[in-house]
Amino acid sequence: MDAPYKYDLILKNVGRFIELNDSEKDLFKSLLTEGSAKRKEFVMQPGEITKHEYYVTKGCLKVYSLDRNGVQHVSMFAIEDFWTGDMASFMLQQPSTYYIKALEDTEFLMISKSNFERLFKEIPKFERFYRNLYQRSLVSYVRRTNEGISLTAEERYEIFLNKYPHIANRITQKDLAAYLGITPEFLSMIRSKMSKR
Amino acid sequence: MDAPYKYDLILKNVGRFIELNDSEKDLFKSLLTEGSAKRKEFVMQPGEITKHEYYVTKGCLKVYSLDRNGVQHVSMFAIEDFWTGDMASFMLQQPSTYYIKALEDTEFLMISKSNFERLFKEIPKFERFYRNLYQRSLVSYVRRTNEGISLTAEERYEIFLNKYPHIANRITQKDLAAYLGITPEFLSMIRSKMSKR
DNA sequence: CAGAAAAAATAAAGTAGTTTAAGAAAAGTG
DNA sequence: CACTTTTCTTAAACTACTTTATTTTTTCTG
Incomplete structure (x- = not known):
């Protein structure tokens, strides 16, 4: 094994x-x-x-x-x-x-x-x-x-990505939003805003 | 003593x-x-x-x-x-x-x-x-x-009052607002709204 | 106990995050 | 690999909370 x-x-x-x-x-x-x-x-x-x-x-x-x-x-x-x-x-x-x-x-x-x-x-x-x-x-x-x-939701999201990158890419955005305390829709907006930078 | x-x-x-x-x-x-x-x-x-x-x-x-x-x-x-x-x-x-x-x-x-x-x-x-x-x-x-x-700020405020009544009446609303994560102004609004019920 | 300083209240305008809805993309299932 | 289900995206209208400003009330300090 x-x-x-x-x-x-x-x-x-x-x-x-x-x-x-x-x-x-x-x-x-x-x-x-x-x-x-x-x-x-x-x-x-x-x-x-x-x-x-x-x-x-x-x-x-x-x-x-x-x-x-x-x-x-x-x-x-x-x-x-x-x-x-x-x-x-x-x-x-x-x-x-x-x-x-x-x-x-x-x-x-x-x-x-x-x-x-x-x-x-x-x-x-x-x-x-x-x-x-x-x-x-x-x-x-x-x-x-x-x-x-x-902190704002965007800041908390970035902290999570930095701290738990190996978790972030195993879970859905829906579940991650529920962890951050925001709606999946708003997380989606944050992500599209961040990717435009 | x-x-x-x-x-x-x-x-x-x-x-x-x-x-x-x-x-x-x-x-x-x-x-x-x-x-x-x-x-x-x-x-x-x-x-x-x-x-x-x-x-x-x-x-x-x-x-x-x-x-x-x-x-x-x-x-x-x-x-x-x-x-x-x-x-x-x-x-x-x-x-x-x-x-x-x-x-x-x-x-x-x-x-x-x-x-x-x-x-x-x-x-x-x-x-x-x-x-x-x-x-x-x-x-x-x-x-x-x-x-x-x-929870909303109002809900968290009520929980604090119930859980720590003896602390709530020893501290300022400004400090309590800083504990709840809201502005003193908004806490003041919550209180006046609650007292009208 | 008077004057200064800090806290609290109120209100109007602004922003972060929600809600609702609908379509596009991805993933699970037979 | 087709079909169903779930997830993700986008956008417009809405709400919880912030910001700024002004006034009133309370508390601190000499």
Whole structure:
């Protein structure tokens, strides 16, 4: 196989922040479940209580919600090596308000709430891993929140293209518009305006 | 004194997620520094490399940045029992882009980058504390990001009033508008429209 | 508590982004 | 590869929010 084996991928991801010995690696792997979703299939829907956090090893997931007018708002796109899920629902075990849908045939590893707790009990340094992971996510969400209230749609679009070029060319403009918080029509206008420069 | 002593306050905050024995409490306290700022005084300015994370024990801090047109955008208001700072600058030790300014005479406890690392080394369960703290912050920033791109200013204003009524009546409308990402004039219009209902 | 400074309110004109609609291009499916 | 469905583009009318300007109200400071 060309792509790294999914467990090597997640161990490398974890290895950014903590070192594990072989038995810890085995224990960690044993607490994960494998999952997959065909293109257009839902991994999760509103109303469900989130049972897992997801780590994508192949493909692309779209995490989004519908507002009261039925308009989609994309919270994130998760491609290879991304962690995703609905943290609020997972953490507090309350019904989610999000859809998670596969945009491509997707494979992922999952960790359940109880295994998540067990992981911390058995290998406490995973607290450190997730502390670092969340710290980084927090930094990027703080930035994105500020961008959302201070920049124009065109500026946010350019930032997305620069930051996630490999995501931008895998998703539709419609989905990208839903991530930027604008209509597909307006994104189309922005693009034609930009290409004329 | 009426207000709980500042160290009791922070220990209670930490106690939400981890239990400390007396010697751990003493060690933790020894790693903190006390600080204060008079109304209108800056705690931090852009260009500085953030040396501390802050825990407010009294008063109110405003964390904000200026965009290229000189318009203020407020990232957060930190009142008693709030943790704040510029995480990106603190974590990566690179120059900050934020101002932190006291809106009232304010007192806080600070932890330096090196003491932060030492804390994790000496009392590893603090990894758990910060893992939980960041996990919660992440949940609220994910929500705020989505609100920013999917709701009208009026809706976001109502959410703020419901969620932080005790903050809303301590800050100016100008600062609140800068938090919502709108002009003070438009917030004023929203308010007069709402009061006519 | 008086004078200065800052914040808030109101209003008119302007702009970023939406809505609706219709046709062209691209992609999914048998 | 034809057909259906979805996405993308373009454009005109509309709305949420900004800009600029002026007046009123509140807050700060000596």
